[in-house]
Amino acid sequence: ADLETPSQDQAEAEQRKRNKVTLCVEGNISAGKSTFLQKLLKSSVELRDIIEVVPEPVDKWQNIQDTNGGQPSNLLEAFYRNPERYAYTFQNYVFVTRLMQAKDSEDCAAPLRLLERSVFSDRMVFVRAVHEAKWLSEMELSIYDSWFDPVVSQLQGLVPDGFIYLAASPETCMRRMSARGRGEEGGVSLDYLANLHSKHEEWLRSGALRPEELQLLSDPSRNLTQLQPNGFVGNSASCYYSR
Template sequence: MVEFLQSSVGIIHKNHAESITLFIKESIDEEVKDTDTSKPCRRKRLTFCVEGNISVGKSTFLQRIANETIELRDLVEIVPEPVAKWQDIGPDHFNILDAFYAEPQRYAYTFQNYVFVTRVMQERESSSGIKPLRLMERSVFSDRMVFVRAVHEAKWMNEMEISIYDSWFDPVVSSLPGLVPDGFIYLRASPDTCHKRMMVRKRSEEGGVSLDYLQGLHEKHESWLLPSKGQGSGLLSVSQLPIHMEGSLHPEIRDRVFFLEGDHMHSSIQKVPALILDCENDIDFNKDIEAKRQH
């Protein structure tokens, strides 16, 4: 190889040719090592995105259930929503979350644009973790399927702005497969319950969020994550489970797992499963250990 590089490629100095040859040899050795089927392969790391309305209890679920449960602590990496990044931007410490709630028509596109950027940054920062399960608070898909739809319908984002958003959303998501989760966990509660919890936590930026706004977000979560919602009885019809999964789901969650499908669904999350958890009741997980175990 050294002789070939010098005579045919034009690498004059022998030490340069030797360095290139060594690099090629090490690269090939590494590839052969990675494809060696005699060695056990590393299991794929799973990513679940925890979805739900404002104040439904996502932070409580992530902290009380996943982060403070001894059995899960070494298995689960928690990736909270990057709210702090939205509240403190640049040397002048701009709060784009506050600006959006104060003047939604002016800042809706700017805010949703920055939300997407921070989610991409967050995914890259957490992608090298070693724990087998990564739980991320919300996703770029809830941004598009719920919040961008909401601001567009409220006419806070005009047709040109939503067209610009979509023009880069699809190719970026397609080029970054780490943004596509292995499953969704939908924390489900009524808008009234979410509104009461929001009043209790009193995040300063959310002072102007109305019950009507939460109702709209709830309906968009439902149409996205429960496209086959039943009529009348309030029961939910489960999408047909793929044959290979029929026996793999625990009996306690089998009737709570849905598969996302439909023309309105982004192609990358078609058939991705979603687990639905009822979060209507207020539970003190520090005291109710049995409820915590069940969740």
Template sequence: MASNMGIQIGNAWFQRKINLRPQHRGVHLVTEEILRQVPELLQFSVGLCHIQILHTSASLALNESWDPDVRDDMEMMLNKIIPEDMPYRHSCEGPDDMPAHVKACFLGSSLSIPITDGKLALGTWQGVWLCEHRNNAGSRRRGFILIAKMASPRNQSRRPFTVCIEGNIGSGKTTFLNNFKQFNNTMVLQEPVELWRNVEGMNLLDLMYKDPGRYACLFQSYVQLTMLQLHTMKSPLPYKIMERSVYSARCFIENMKRTNVLKEVEATVLEKWYDWCINHALIETDLIVYLRTTPDIVYKRMRARARQEENLVSLEYLEQVHQIHEDWLYHRTLFDVPAPVIILDADQSMEEMFVQFEKCKTRIFERCRQSERESRLLTSPVSSPKIGAASE
């Protein structure tokens, strides 16, 4: 992902080039895929988000987000209104090319959507469509530019109470985080897997699993960069919940050292990079929630969800990662623990985990209120005793 951005507090502009995964011909809902790559929108209270596609045979539209049949019907109607068997003069790129240009003119190459309280002001059933008009567009549809203008910056005077959700692969971190999305006072930051899958069109996560000897150091360096970006992201909301952290990135580096995946010099560079982050970046963490699991359980979950990149992840690997997390957060014998830890049994079913979430949510919000009370006590002025008053 290429990133060209600048934020100016006041009447601010933000710009980023983002990439979307290639799609087959048809109409595709891409709202969440775009938002995952632009978490900075949470900083804007009132503004305008402008999205533009940089191609002439694909288009963007704002329409139905719930029923996928609507998208299929739209593709059918576009093909009926603009057929391929017309006497087009421009035919050197195939019979689908000129109709694709016409469809792109009909629908348009950009959208402008209002921003309200850090979110796109979409209707209940509205979503952003990518309309792919070519049969074999391949990876060309990965180049987008998104621009957001902030007319009124939100108040960011207080640092949010920050919680990191830690655990093994398949421990339920994403599901746990999703429960917090219902609260308007919480910024939820998922692990930036989409960024790792699409670095200027390259799936770095997949390359790391397939050839760790070559790509592990490069991948972990990028992981630390993207996690640092999440840690330092400002928010006007009182709570920030993150999936993993810069701290847990070190767990995977430790495992690569133990299994000799990293060369000694590579491990040294990554550890120096980590030390710099800890000593110089503002990555305060107030609480860690450790979703404690057994490797057998997470292995079954991982196989069931069938992510392409995880096909090569073995039970042995999960056992290694589990032991490092145990030594770090449970036994506390490996690394420094940067914040208090709540340990939850994440081997349980979804229903049982929901009960645990409710209890944990209450503890998180109560810890934040306690932290605010302590902060007020520390910053409140202390009256000087009157002359002659008896001292206690």
């Protein structure tokens, strides 16, 4: 009987999981996602108690451990140095590391989980942009597309309850990116940022989610409702979906 009846701890953990809200913070390179999340945590003790922030695993992309004990490699740097060669490898690894991180934070005690970016922006923004730049071949795009939906639909932990979009002009992002001076991003052009910007706008502002995405996000068991953009946090952010 013990095997069949979940303990009180297990039942509470399940209940916590069901009641947890997950939002993904989206925006262009250097839009200010990490700053926004850090400020939110510092803004009040009460907020800190209820929020679990899950930063983007950029450090994992910069430090690929060598399985033979050699020096770690930097995949982010390899991608920007030789995008035709590494765009697919990079986007593939971005997906896997995001998945691992989402799983690791799934059981956190906080009722509100804020993830920096999502597999949806990876696909709708970055994968599209690198394909348009001809850094991803037709075959590589088809491979990515062929596994994306089946994998995501098997992994409920990847589907958020909503998105917070931090909109910033490509010029602002360029200025902030140059000021930050992350070594790998030295060659990122204003044109590339402008393309990423328009892809974010198309995806999040026009509500142009793909039918499969809408289906995933409006799964009745997740109790989601589509909302109009509502200026959720400050004047440059919108929350598109909410319980």
